Amino acid sequence: MIHTDLCIIGAGPVGLFAVFEAGLLKMRCHLIDALPQVGGQLSEIYPQKPIYDIPGYPEVNAQDLVDNLMEQAKPFSPTFTLGERVDHLDKQEDGSFIVSTSDKTKVHAKVIIIAGGLGCFEPRKPVVENLGLFEGKGITYMVKNPETFRDKKVILAGGGDSALDWTIFLSKVAKRVTLVHRNETFRGAPDSAAKVFDLANQGKIDLILSANLKEVSGNGVLDTVTFLDKSKAEIKIETDYLIPLFGLSPKLGPIADWGLSIDKNAIEVDTRDYSTGVDRIYAIGDINTYPGKLKLILCGFHEAAIMMHSAFKYVYPDQKLSFKYTTVNGVNSF
Amino acid sequence: MVNFTVEDQEGNRQDCEAPDDMGFNLMEILKAYEYPILATCGGMALCGTCHIEILEGKDELGEATDPELDQLENLPEYFPTSRLACQIRISDLLDGSVLKLRGEDQ
Numbered sequence: 001m002i003h004t005d006l007c008i009i010g011a012g013p014v015g016l017f018a019v020f021e022a023g024l025l026k027m028r029c030h031l032i033d034a035l036p037q038v039g040g041q042l043s044e045i046y047p048q049k050p051i052y053d054i055p056g057y058p059e060v061n062a063q064d065l066v067d068n069l070m071e072q073a074k075p076f077s078p079t080f081t082l083g084e085r086v087d088h089l090d091k092q093e094d095g096s097f098i099v100s101t102s103d104k105t106k107v108h109a110k111v112i113i114i115a116g117g118l119g120c121f122e123p124r125k126p127v128v129e130n131l132g133l134f135e136g137k138g139i140t141y142m143v144k145n146p147e148t149f150r151d152k153k154v155i156l157a158g159g160g161d162s163a164l165d166w167t168i169f170l171s172k173v174a175k176r177v178t179l180v181h182r183n184e185t186f187r188g189a190p191d192s193a194a195k196v197f198d199l200a201n202q203g204k205i206d207l208i209l210s211a212n213l214k215e216v217s218g219n220g221v222l223d224t225v226t227f228l229d230k231s232k233a234e235i236k237i238e239t240d241y242l243i244p245l246f247g248l249s250p251k252l253g254p255i256a257d258w259g260l261s262i263d264k265n266a267i268e269v270d271t272r273d274y275s276t277g278v279d280r281i282y283a284i285g286d287i288n289t290y291p292g293k294l295k296l297i298l299c300g301f302h303e304a305a306i307m308m309h310s311a312f313k314y315v316y317p318d319q320k321l322s323f324k325y326t327t328v329n330g331v332n333s334f
Numbered sequence: 335m336v337n338f339t340v341e342d343q344e345g346n347r348q349d350c351e352a353p354d355d356m357g358f359n360l361m362e363i364l365k366a367y368e369y370p371i372l373a374t375c376g377g378m379a380l381c382g383t384c385h386i387e388i389l390e391g392k393d394e395l396g397e398a399t400d401p402e403l404d405q406l407e408n409l410p411e412y413f414p415t416s417r418l419a420c421q422i423r424i425s426d427l428l429d430g431s432v433l434k435l436r437g438e439d440q
Contacts, residue, residue, distance in 0.1 A: 045381055
């Protein structure tokens with residue numbers, strides 16, 4: 001069990017800046033994010049795009065902003081659980097919470113801050129009957145530990161960079177790798193595409209082009225995947241694993257079940273302190289909504305500062321909070 | 335004003351109109367009509383969540399651009415008629431077209 005003052009769900013720009021604001025008030029933070037890296041949408045979707053509306057930066061590259069926010073949070077030693085989704089919040093008798101993730105990590109926190117953007121990024125799933133039956137039993141949407149696939153038969157479906165990169169990587173680990181793509185060509189990085197064609201020409205992988213996923217079957221665990229080729233003929237392949245790689249898309253997910261007031265996929269908050277209707281749970285950044293809400297990073301930063309001053313009373317119930325400027329007091333690390 | 339028809343995920347059709355002199359794109363108009371479109375990336379052709387199909391009027395609107403195809407190819411399903419709404423400017427080329435929302439991300 002991880003013990004912390006504040007548990008921040010979402011390690012995007014607003015979650016990261018919240019660490020800094022919490023640190024100024026001597027509150028420790030643990031962050032949880034479904035993505036394997038910090039930065040949220042900025043790192044996942046547009047790391048190399050410029051942002052023009054961060055105060056003081058006429059132009060800043062999205063990944064640079066994330067790196068700077070990490071640097072700014074560093075004095076307050078935040079801890080992280082990445083690549084795991086928060087599934088449950090359990091309220092304790094003393095008002096605190098135990099947070100549990102998809103990988104059974106448990107975090108005990110006095111206050112919960114939801115800074116989850118548009119929700120957690122989850123893999124897009126192909127529309128195929130019975131897919132759910134074999135999830136975790138041969139079908140996986142992410143390569144978390146490549147060793148899982150050592151000496152196994154693996155089929156990858158998709159044509160983007162991650163399908164190409166994992167095909168190249170797993171060709172050295174798995175017993176046999178088959179890449180199935182719906183087109184004749186790849187739009188991913190030309191170098192990776194060339195490497196995949198080379199591997200296929202050398203007979204080191206099987207490459208099936210112009211084919212679409214049709215069916216998955218097995219007796220309890222996946223054993224056969226059926227594709228349809230251009231002429232609608234069936235191609236059946238025996239396999240241990242199928243890894244569909246069709247990118248990620250944000251979903252509100254389990255947050256919807258926590259008894260919060262939700263309007264159009266956003267959490268309604270009180271603008272005095274960005275608290276939700278549930279005691280000790282706050283929501284900041286793109287995930288909240290209120291009259292006049294603007295989904296801007298800079299608005300999330302403002303919300304983080306205000307909400308931390310409100311959360312202080314739960315972490316230090318016996319202390320009076322006095323407002324201080326960093327210019328006067330500096331940044332006192334811990 | 336430009337007039338076009340939108341078919342939602344359930345197959346319900348609605349006539350919509352949009353001003354063609356304010357620099358809007360189709361994704362912004364669909365959101366204004368409160369269709370459930372995430373538009374995670376805000377219109378940079380980087381997330382694929384505003385995936386639509388042009389059922390009628392495809393020839394006028396032209397082919398999907400390279401950045402669109404990069405996204406569309408990554409979706410579990412896409413069609414010769416697929417486009418990203420954020421990459422379609424509201425202009426008279428859209429007048430009279432019929433488009434269908436693809437709902438896989440909503």
